[in-house]
Amino acid sequence: MNEVFIFATLNGLVTGLLLFMLASGLTLIFSMMGVLNFAHASFYMLGAYIAYTVSGYIGFWGGLLIAPLLVGALGAGVERYGLRRVHSYGHVAELIFTFGLAFLIEELVQFFWGRDTKNYQTPELLDFALFTLFGQEFSAYRGFMIAISLGIFAALYVVLTRSRVGIIIQASISHPHTVANLGHNVPFIFMCVFGAGTALAGVAGVIAGPVLTTFPGMAVVLGSIVYIIVVIGGLGSLPGAFIASLLVGLLQSYAIAADAGMPELLEWLGVSFERSHPLNDLWTLKLPQIAPVLPYLLLILVLIFKPTGLMGNREE
């Protein structure tokens, strides 16, 4: 029991921190522009694919360096030439624009790389077991994922709260006109933040690609969960996104590891049912089966009882 719990916790941490890498960029972009970037997970996918191609020439570490830069530049371009234009039509148009962008990027990925799964491998350098616990190995690559996510969180926190750049960014979130009057180029700051956010998604893609497989559906798989995390955590709140990422990661991981469900619950309650009606699957549900649904349930509950999210204070 103990080892199942510990490994579920570790796996939950890895997933949660990976989700946070996406969620942090998304939250940052939301607090600036007030628009939820639906294409965010698509930039994550682009990161994985570009890194896959680049790593074919100069190895994994080159890909880790180059792919996020390229993705960030692409994101900045999208902001400059697409989103800025749509901004004047209002929030719904912006949301729909990013939705269309996600659709287009998925098609483009299939256009350039094809529909099949890419054989994107973890680097040999990290191909060993970091430690062995109860006879199960914990790979060094997963440790590396945890380290890099925590590193990014720390760096982001320091830059945003302790540096001059961070102060200007925070000021342009809350008081864009005042910042503009002080002589800063606010649209340029917006573009850079969008680029940085998408670059973070790119980093997540590079390090997740080898573990979660690189295929054209990877954006959809992770995408909706990331939006949900941002909303659960409270739109625009970085600490909220952090808590929600870990919460969702751990929740899913525990549900998958748990070998319990309705049959056990019914037995415990001492109830038994005739199993012959259309919904009789309900009485045989196991927790691992509903693990993918849990984040959505959590989202709906949070939105009903606290529409601003766990840490949010932004009312629309």
Add this chain to the structure above:
Amino acid sequence: MKKHLLLWAAYALVLVLLPSLFSSVLGISILNQMTIWILFALSYNMMLGQGGMLSFGHAVYFGLGGFMSVHALNLIADEVLVFSITLIPLVGGVFGLLAALFIGSFSTRKAGTVFAMISLGIGELIVASSLIFVDFFGGEAGVSGDRTYGPAFFGIEFLQDSEVYYLGAFWLFVATLLMYLFTQTPAGRMANAVRDNPERAEFIGYSTRRVRFITFCAAGMFAGVAGGLFAINYEFITEENLNALTSGRVLLMAYIGGLGFFIGPIIGAVILTLMNSLLSNYSEMWMLYLGILFLLTVMFLPKGFAGFIMMHRAAWNNGKMGSLVLPYCLTALPAGLFLTAFIGMVELSHADELLHFLSMDLANDSAFSWFVLAMLAAIGAGGVKLARPRLAAAWEHANAAAQEAKS
């Protein structure tokens, strides 16, 4: 009023005459798809265009209506229920409405991003549960039925697709009329007000939540009717009809057609259904073109095709349309050239060796083919650039005249 009656009569006439014009098997099948998608897109426009609620899970009502309809078809086949299958869309409508009543009771408190996220969450929840409740949703294979059972409707047993078309066209006409009449009711007007300025609507004394709820339920009901039509036409339904793909597709239709204009979703549904059924025969890349078309629409025609047509109202009223024809043609010609060359390049990059394009044989690996296409694209782009100032000037002129006439 007279003008309106004429328009509706024309609409009914077009619906009746269409199968005679396109009487091939493919033609009828496309028309059948159009009735379904037009109805679905209209219901989506009711939600987003009229009520201002951006939903990423509208397929839920469509799909649930469809699933209940297929189950109803099966019950008719088993003679548990006895009624004509012409009433199946009503079954879909009732269950679409019930689902909307339940979901709308908590999701319509806010519009905007919160609503969009709840709709996304519910959509994903239903899709996930469709894979869990295999008995009801049929798992990945879906559920199938048979529309030929039950009492015949005046001797019609719906063995032919064209008979199904008339059934669909009838329900489409009724639903379109009802949806139009809804826009004219005080509730429909209030939906517009709540969309544009919820704060003011609250101050006047309306509950924005209740207004949204009414619109939401009506939209869910009509989506369910569309799902019922889907069930009759295809005689099967799978979880794909519930999922984000279908929700996204209806959003694309309504947006490309033009949100907020009653006729917009009709245009959008017609364009997308045609693209889906005709273009997919010629090119594997059609989804890519669709994506590009959608993004360009969002960026340059925020009100869709219907909005583009409506932009010409001022020029039309002042009889200045004539002065726009020539500049439009001069811009459209090079734009068409650019588009053709662009499509040629996209297709060439994915062709196996030889591509037969515009009666030319282009080779995948020959630099010459690429050069020709690139040149054509460059000429097209250059032509558009040259023609644009003229178009802008003509546009200015036509609208300036309209403003003078006003003052």
